[in-house]
Amino acid sequence: MGAESVPRREVVTGRPRIDRAGLPPLRAAAPPGGRAATPGDDAPVRSLMRRQLRAALTTTALLAASLGPLPVLLRLVPAGGARHDVPLAVWLLLGVAPYPVLLCAGAWYVRRAERNEGDVTGR
Template sequence: MGAESVPRREVVTGRPRPADGAPAPRPAPPSHPQSEVLPEQLIRRQLTAALVTTALLAIPLGLLPVLLRILPLTGAAPRVPLAVWLVLGVAPYPALLAIGAWYVRRAERNETDAAAGAPAEHP
């Protein structure tokens, strides 16, 4: 019982330092000039995909109130027409799922291309 040794707990807050206490050497800057361009291309591609996704989501969802205003509603009846329920409750969700799936595939493709060093842009 008393012969077991308990390992000492350590708090890790950074890179391990050498035994002599000197700071760890910094990694060398990239020597390849294209290595600085690739992150900028990746950021630009991801931003483009995000802006396209935002537009694909914001335009149709922002036009929903206009569509509901145009739909002919019965003036005296208190019930809501079936078309309003379909437009609000059913129609947006398949579009949201499709746009979300497209964005995830596009973002993963952009990251894979950047990791491979491929500068080609996908449509």
């Protein structure tokens, strides 16, 4: 039982680090538009973030207001009693009604987000 040479265990969590000694320094990526960033450039970004948050919260509120009462509507539909068949109204409420609402809300949100970004970038 001598001192055996056991290889050291390593935990690999990403790419191996390279020694940057002797290599040129990394350059920061240029912002869109090719101009250098100035300290006052964060105001449009903050404005965009606020506008995007407002659009997201509005979409969420519209979806909650339109789809939130769905469980109440399902509770109002008369139950089948001892029968195991489900009324057609339940299938329509669950399988058909939510999708046009979701599609319209999603389309509105995408148009609004693109318009917000276009206002900031000048496109």
